[in-house]
Structures are given as C-alpha cells and as structure tokens.
Amino acid sequence: MPAKPLTVVPSLLALLLAAAPAVAGPPATPPEASDAVTHTGDIFPYPWHEKTLANGLRVLVIPTPSEGLVSYRTVVRTGARDEFEKGVTGFAHFFEHMMFRGTEKYPAEKYNEIVTRMGADSNAYTSADMTVYEFDISKDDLETVAEIESDRFMNLAYSKPGFETEAGAVYGEYRKNRSSPFFVLYEALRAEAFSRHTYAHTTMGFVEDIKAMPKQYDYSRTFFNRYYRPDNCVIIVTGDVEPEPTFALIQQHYGAWEPGYVAPKIKAEPVQKKSRRVEVEYEGRTLPRVWIAYKGGAFAPEDKIWVASLVLAELAFGQTSDIYRELQLEQQRVESLVAGAATNRDPELWSVLATIKDEADIDPVIARIDQTVAHYRDQLPDQAKLDAVKSYMRYDYLLGLDTPSAVAGEVARFIGTAGDLGQVEVLYRNLHAVTPEDVREAARRWLVEQRRTVAILRESKSPPAGDAAKGAN
Template sequence: MRHLLAVALSFSLSACFFVVKEGPPDGHVHASSFHGGTRTAEASAEKSGANAKAASAVFPYAIHQKSLANGLKVIVVPMPADGLVSYWSIVRTGSRDEVEPGVTGFAHFFEHMMFRGTEKHPEYDKITNGIGADANAFTSDDITAYHLSFAKQDLPIVVDVEADRFQHLQYDETQFKTEAGAVYGEYRKSRTSPFSVLFEALQNAAFDVHTYKHTTIGFEADIQKMPEQFEYSKSFFQRFYRPENVIVFVTGDVEPAATFALIEQNYSGWKKGYTAPKVPAEPPQTAQRRITVPFEGQTLPLLCVSFKGERFLPKDRRTQAGQLLGELAFGETAPLYKKLVLDEQRLEMLGASFSPSRDPSLWSVFAMVKDPADVPAIEGEIWDAIAVLQREPVAVERLDEIRSREKYGFLTGLSTPDGVASAVAYPIAMTGGLECIEQQYATLDQVTPEDVQAAARAWLRPESSTVALLHTADSPPAPAVLAHQPVLFPVPEDPNVVFKLWFQVGSQDDPPGKEGLAALVGDLLSEGGTKSKAYDQILAELFPLAAGYRVSVDKEMTVMSGTVHRDKAAEFYALFSDAVLNPGFRTEDFERLRDAAVSALENTLRFSSDEDLGKAVLTARVFRGTRYAHPALGTVQSLKALSVDDAREFWRTHFTKENVVLALGGAYTDGLRARVQADLARLASGTPAMLAPPAVAPLQGRHALIVEKPGPSTAISFGFPIDVK
C-alpha cells in the first residue's frame, strides 16, 4: 500500500513537501547569518533573548545568506557532513510560469537541456562523473531544481561548471530536436501509469485559465510540436534563467565566507533580465465538476475527489489547518482508513495530497477501489468523513499527534546534506528564503480544532470540487445492480428525502422455538448500536437532524424506514446505512430489547390492550398449527430462549442483497441513489428459501373463543381466513 501511495503522490499536483511557499520576504538580506529564521552569531550578542529564540527554532542549523549585485541569492548552511556537500541551483520557475498558449512543457524541457554543456565545458556529464558527483534535476508546477552531491574538495569545480551552464548554455537545433523527441517519449511512458493519466485529465478539468491546468510535462499537442520551437526555447532560457530568478543553496561540510567568495567570483558576470510572467488568476468555481477517465491498461478503479485549495500562507492559521485535513481524515491513522482499508478491505489504497503551492491549487483525496460497483459508496464515505470534519471539532490530542508528525517528519530528513537541501528546496523556491519555516511551525502550534473546522467548511465544499474516476478503458464501472428494481418517487421540490428498505422476511420465518426472533432483529437494527457507534451516540447524532429511522415487522416482511430534510440527507444516510450494513448486536442492546419485548407480552398485551389481545388470540385460533399463529413479538418462553448469536445469524441469512427492495422518495439525488444501491450490494449474498403460504384448515360453522381477564373493558374481534390470490 505504501508503494502505491508513493507512486500516486509522486505524480501529484505539486511536490509533496509540507513546509513551503509564500511570496518573497521584503528586501534582500546581505551577508547575514540566521539560525532557524532568527539572528545568531554577532546579532545574538546584542540581545540576550535571541539565544532563547534560536534554541526554540525548528530548523537546527545556522543559515547564512548573501545577495549579489545582480540579484542572485546564495544560501549556505554548514552542517556536520564528513566531507560531503550538496549544491542546488533552484530556479523559481515551473510549469506554472508557462503562460503562452501552445508552448507548455518548456520548464521541464530545460531540465533536460541544461545537461547539454557549454563552449567552455561541452561534456557536462564527463566532468561530474569524473569527480564522482551525483547530479540530477527535477521540475514541478512551481520549481525547477538542479542538484549535485560531491566531496567538499570539488566545490570549486562544481561552482565553475554550474555557473557556466546557467550563463552560457549551448545547444544547436539538432540537439534541441533530439531532446524534444526524448521528452515526448517520456510523456508516452507516463501514459502507462494510471496516476499520471488521471492527474493530467483532472488538472485539465479542474482549472479554466490558470496554468495549473496543464501538468509539468505539458499538453501532449504542445510536446508533439516542441521540435518546431527551437527559437522559442532560446527566448525561454533568456527570460527565466536569470540571476534574480535563481537561488543557489549550498549545505554540508562548507565554510560560508569562502563559499560566498567562490560563488561571487563565478556568478557576478551573470546579467539581470528576469520579468515575472502574468499568471492568470483562476475564477471561483461555483459547481461541482465530474469526469471519467479511460485508461489504456489494466487497473482497479481510481477515484479522486479534489478541491480548490489555498496558496501557501505560513502565517495564516486557517490555511495551515487546511493542510492538515488530508492526514486527519484520510491518513493511515484516520478512522476511514481503518474502516475501508484495514477492516472492510474495500480499498487497495487511500491517501491524500493537501500540499501547499505558490497559487491556489488542488487538494486531493485518492482511493483505489477493489470492487468497481463499490465506487459510489466509496465516494459517499469520503464525503461522510469530510462532513465529520465540518461538524465535529477534532480532538486536541489527535491534532497534537498530527502536529508532531509534521514537525518530526521534517526534522528526521535533515541528517544529510542532500536531505537538508531536498527538504528546503520548495520553501526557497516559493518564498525566496527560509524564514517561512519558523513562521509556518509557529502558526501550526497555534492551530485549534475550531481552525480545522473552519478550514474544512471553507475549502472542502462540493461546489469547489472536481470528482474524477479512472477506469480500464474497456471496463467502465457499472452501477451496482440489486436483484429487485428500486422503487423511485423523485419529487425535486420536496423538502425531504424518504428511505425505505423492504426485506422479504417476517415472523413467519422465525425458527421453531425461537418465535419473536425476526421482530427482535428489527429492534436491534432500529434501536441498537452498530459496530462503531453505541445507540446513545446514534441518538445524539440524529437529534440535531430532527430525523430518525424505525423498523416494522409483520408476518412476511420487514421494512426499515427513515425521513430527513434534504439538507441533512448525507449526514442521516451515514447513520442509516451503518445500521443496516454494520449492526453491532451488542449484548447490552440485545438484553434491553429482549426484556422490553417480554414486558410488552406480559404487561401490555396481556393486561393493557384488550383489542390487541383479542386480535392475537383470534390470529392464533385461525392460523393454528401454522407459522402465522404466534404474535410477531413471539412468546415469553421463546424470547427467553434467544441469544445474540441467534440474532446475528438470522440477520446474516435473511438481510441479503438478493432479499431487499429499495424505495426512495422526495428530493434525493442521482448520486445518493447510486450510493444506496452500491451499499446494499455489499450485504451478504444469499437467497433464503421462500416459504409456501400456510395451509389453513377451513372453518365450519361459527366458533367463539372467550378470554377471561380482570378489567373493566371488553373487546370483541371476529374474522375468517380468505384466499387473496
């Protein structure tokens, strides 16, 4: 599962780093030293309180930074590294900056071209391989980063080579076309990944004008035409690969002053010239969008529910709370993960990416569904989990656990130079420095359960969502089909939604000696707890909805009914379906309801309701010797003989997907109908034997039966059996 999730997030909409991004800090800091965003060294001596601030900082190493006259910013972080150094050139340009139509993908394209060499160093790879350096690069929505790890004595060689290629990259049209072809091959290869195919379609559907509409590699049509864009490629390099748009980050076994001097010597001749592109702002989304994505390969259905999130704001509590929502609701310690992945095993994978970004991007939930017919129900479960976040404050202990994981997940990655550089590349690209790290974690410490609620209500809304379903091309998920057609009474203008489930089982199905079992099982469904919720908890959650559900049992059928206002249909259905699918059969509920049934027989039927007693006696006489003879409640003797296991087995045998008829009325949606059908399809399979009608002995003449009991009233019941065929 971890492998699948890692694959999914590697293709996510922006790189999955928690600590990142906002606008650049005010002004440049020249030749200054910081520790976790607070001044140290000379500045620390000026104020005694600074040491305490540094001691409480999150980032554990001293930060030295300098801006050259041409705008190039250099950050040096010395750390214990046994002679190793990591050198990163961070370009604050990604696919987000590709604003011209028809030429998407060039930020990623230059990740390839930058290894082509220069006039001075025509064989870049030969030089880096010769010193044993590990050289690579990556591109995402908001960043292009070039990184090397090597021995510290080779720092002068690396600075020389990196400065040269950023200023004097050289390639001819033949080399350009060769690399353009390689990029298209990379795109075609990505089409073998269902996650890559899904995200490409998802971003295109979710965004209208913002450049997050295309993935990092670009639109396929633009990649195909890329070999024709040789001259444009030169202009792209000249526009974006300028010192004001690049930050050099060096960490490891280095000495700051000497490193600054070396970099200034090699980069000072780099000319300014960067102008930020005008990235169009995405208009507010006002209605849910839904897409299906066919995949030319074999895959389980992949469901993604995405929301328009917020850009990175390290000082904003609600935004920081928003970035926690994915872990809180869909992470490996979330109740939904336990339910769907571990306990019920309906999902191959469940995860979320609520990563920050330079502009508002997508916050997404992913689920790989084992049974295609279960997709609507899984989507419903996701919305239910979101509703809980919006309705119920998260426990402070749970929030503290997430905070701790975020902090120490960041810190444990800082043990090597490359680990440090990898962890801070995104913050640097997004904000131009590392001050945001301390800002973010200080804000995170202040986030409250109410902030989490506010974030869920602000961003996790249906009207700002895009729901995407990827499936094998020749096997689109079919809706769940029950044995019996649903009975539907849609009334869109009705304020309510009505649910009814008719199970073809009644008191006639009570086993001999266990009369009353069907009615008791009905009571356990409507007035008992579920596997996850006690009955008092269910009542507390139903109370503000002004809703409820009940079960009625007669000779041949059991009907479970519920009515709720349309605005609360999702919340109500989560409780209603849990009662049907996951009854708890708790011992305390069983004893309470069995005792109530016994009391109803001994006290109410026998002594308080002459009319009901007369009907019961008449029924027993007319249907004597058949399964219709006993009251639906059973008998005192039979009820006292029942056990919890009897109830559980009766439910398993008779409450099956082949034995239920669904009825919906009022203002239900198509999505709700599909979810209910998918949920009912998860009931156990089985077709109970249909019992033949009871053979009733014909009555000859008139018969009278007198029941003597103390009391002032008299009730008379009379009737005879009729054939209704």
C-alpha cells in the same frame, strides 16, 4: 503525507495573482545586493547564512554535521505555472533536459566526464512552481561544481538539430508517462479542474504542445533568456562548508551573470461555482482510481487556517484516521488512500486519492469520503488526536533533515515555493497554535462541494485499437 507540508499527492500543492493579459511583463527589478546575514530559528535546526549578489542571485549556505560531504542545489523559480503563453507549455521541463546539452567550454561529453570523475550524484526535477538542479559531492569538488554549473547557466549552447532531437525525446517521455494510470488520471483531473490558470497542464505540458515542440526553437531561446536569470535563482550549499569562502566562490563564478528576469503574467482562476466530474478509461490492466480535488489555497504559512488545512489532511485521511482503518485495513476495499493539502505558490488542489480494489465500490468509497469531509465540516476533532498529529508533523520534518542532501532538498523545495527559509519558523509556529476550531474552519473554507472536481479512472472495457485490428484479421 502532510507531515512534510511541501509534499503533495505524488507531486499532488502569498496572494492570488491578479488577472492579467497573457503577455510577458517588463523585466523585474533584481533584489538589492546585501551583505551576508546569519539566521537562526526555533524550528530549523541549523543556522543559515544568506547573501544576495549585485545581480540578484541569492545564496544560502547551511553548514551541517558531515565528514567532507557537500550538497549543491540551484533553484530556478520557474515551473509549469510560468508557461502562460498559448501553444508552448512544457518548456520548464524541457529545459531540465536541455541544461545537460553542454556549453562551448564544457560540451556534454566533457561535462559528463567531469561529473563521473568526481563520483558525484547529479540530477534535476521540474514541478509546477520550480526547476531544481542537484549535486551531491565531496567537499574537495565544490569549486569544480561551481565552475561547471555557473558555465551552463550562463552559457548554455545548443543547435537547432540538437533542440529538435531533445524535443522528440520529451514526446517519448510523455508517451511513456501515459502508460501510468496515475498520470492519465492526474492529467485529466488538472485539465478539468482549471479553466484559466496554468495549473491546468502537468509539468510535461499539453500533448499538442509537446508534439509541436520541435518547431519552437526560436521560442526556446526566449524562454531561457526570460527565466534563467540570476534574479530568478537561488543557490543552496549545505554540509561541510564555511559561509564566507563559499560566498566568495559563488561571487567569483556567478558575478558576471546578467540579470533580466521577466515575470510571467498568469491569469487567476475564476471561482468554481459547480462541482465537476470527469471519467477516463485506461487502456491496460489497472485498479480503479478516484481523485477528489477541492480548490484550496495558496501557500500561506502566516494564515493559521491554511496551516490547519495541512493538519486536516492527516487527521481526516491519514493512517490513524477512521476512514483509513475502515476502508484499507478492515474492509480492504481500497489498495491505498492518501490526502494532501494545497501547498503551491498559487491556489491549488486539496486532494483525496483512492485506489479501489473492486469497480463496484467506486460510488460507496466516494460516499464514504464525502461522509468524512462532512464530519470535519460539522464536528470539532478530538484534542488529543490533534495534538498527536501536530507533534508527528513537526518531528517527522526534523527527522528528515539528517544529511546534507536531505537538508538541501527540503530547503530547495521550500525556497522554490515560499522564497524565504524564514517562513519555516512561521509555518511551524502556527502549526503549534492550530486548534480544533481552526481545523473545522479549514474544512468549511476549503472543502466546498461546489468547488470540487471528481476524477474517476476505470479499466477500458474495449481492447486497444491494435488488438481489435488483429482480431478482425
């Protein structure tokens, strides 16, 4: 899992933001306009061309070998992390929905008709740190996509009834997610692990806020106007494209977009001083699950010890690790065992997640995980195993950059977190330099028992309320 450093346990994470009152700050100063600059790296296999428009919109053009295929990503560097105001979580994800409601020029029906006619793949997703809008298209349709995308980002239109309808649909999506034992555990873990930082809620938001969302029409306008600004967005175009015509196309369609991004004031999470534990019941059939999450660091490729924490996850809990072989392959006590380092914009969770076959094995599995953590805090890893993991991480990353869509997706995730594609070079340069001593230091720095949260999910022993009522009747 750590082989792609920005991948976290199923949507499982620079300096810590200073503590501040929960109020929006003044509009941020847009980045200065710049001429196009071409970058090359030792790791990232393609030259990338970058330009910043006068309104702060950054554009990356990455020509890659393809026959008439283009991928187009719009990264809004706003996610659940930015929802700092009480009572209104979930709006980053909500706008992922609302952005498909259309504009006066291109109502939803017309927009969808155009997308269908192009035969385009169009989608979007929201994470803790970003919202990304995706198009995979033919080269001939690039100008059309630039036109309809710029229009909806600049001129999104929705009525109060339409807003209320979509808000109701989001609550339906939340209830559907609650049918997943993973989501139930994930939601409980985050609420327990974070007492102040906005990472306490999932991208869906707190359930009380989702229920109240239909009443927040006026606030929704504030959210959109604050965050959906060119100086908070990055456009990435990959595939069969040429830099200068693409820059000119983006300038033509996005140049009139007015800046005005207002940065959120996010409270820093206080240092955790005591281990926490939360147990939840799942009303349905499921295997037990254990999620052990340590307070990790923020995304910091320039910090070799943080980079070593990525390697640590693979060494200690990956498919070649002793614990994986023992618990999953030999004893078959777990259905799955995965780990992921903290890779978000702010300090996040370094996690180990186990799906256990027998409830009686919950405590023994936790004890075995603890034994593994203690081993890596005390002992140096084998140099040959370390070298093999580092090589695997590098080449797995490169092998994943095989199509315009894959390149655009990877760059979007990296830009959304790091802000600068050049940090790829820093990350993999430090990965190459990681030593056994660095891995041990990473375990000592991040895998601290007092700063961990243990979340356990079990199958409910009592029938759901509806079934109990039927029995009584």
